[in-house]
Amino acid sequence: MGGGLKQKQGDRIVFHKDRRIVLRLALACVLPAFSGAHAQPAVPAYPTKPIKFVVPVPAGGAADVMARMIATHLQTKWGQAVVVDNKPGAGSSVGMAVVAKAAPDGYTIGMGNVAANAINPAVRPESFPYDPVKDFAAVTMVGITPLILVVNPQKVPARTLPEFVAYLKAHPGKLSYGSSGAGSALHVGMELFMQKTGTSMVHVGYKGSAPMLTDLLGGQIDASMDAAATSWPQVQTGKLRALGISTAQRADFAPDVPPIAQSVKGFEMNPWHGVMAPAGTPPAIVDKLATEIQAFLRQPDTETKLRDRGVVRVGSSAAEFAKTLRDEAAFYKKLVADTGIKAE
Known part of the structure; x- marks a missing residue:
């Protein structure tokens, strides 16, 4: 090596005192890279302020009831207000457009549904205000309303x-x-x-x-x-x-x-409702939302209340819900093409 850091004495290699400097420099370079490879990304404190929960249908329906139940639970659990904001219109696309365009920080979430995130985009592809799959982060499917x-x-x-x-x-x-x-x-x-x-x-x-x-x-x-x-x-x-x-x-x-x-072979429809966040929302926040909502849905009292309102409880994982979104978008795109359904 250059720089006079070592010399041979017989068959031994003897390091000068400058070796300590070299070691400190090497550790200064290696340790940060090593730590970065194994350290988990910092999880932001969440929530630290009120959350807006957009419901793209009028108050009083099944989706609104589900959202208000979830909002009450999250508010009680986390100590932050969860404000339900009903924004109906255009087959639920008005409200879900608000969610799609919101900051991806977990403070705006929405109750997506099969109409807003699968059917209407297939019926009105040329004028739809968002991509029903790419513009959202799936959190959990809440339930099916047969x-x-x-x-x-x-x-x-x-x-x-x-x-x-x-x-x-x-x-x-x-x-x-x-x-x-x-x-x-x-x-x-x-x-x-x-x-x-x-x-x-x-x-x-x-x-x-x-x-x-x-x-x-x-x-x-x-x-x-x-x-x-x-x-x-x-x-x-x-x-x-x-x-x-x-x-x-x-x-x-x-x-x-x-x-x-x-009686009718091949007929099946499972209109669903599920919690979504804007695309790009940190996975840690999505996971925290999903985990807490799933825990709430598993409660026997929750299942009873939903069943009494004609809702079949689901509570899927974020990954399962994301797959459903992709599958449903493809299914209804084909169905609309096959049936010739048009916007009126």
């Missing part, structure tokens, strides 16, 4: 799903069905049903489920593939008749309603 195919019993004589299909084939294009708007899960669900059964009905779109349900009860329309959380109470009172449920299995809250797939 659809129930319901009819006005005063207008439709069918008492079972096979009878209903036969009645539709005998009266092609004569019956009408309502939805909460073009591109909604209600709209797509009935279009899928008609595609699978080779039947046809006239679509009547409404600005929300409430006015649609009013007309269905009043006989202005004949049927709907409505959210169970909305229509099930009307079924229980006998004002509507339930013919089938959209999930592959019977629901605990409606054990006597058979899956539509039992």
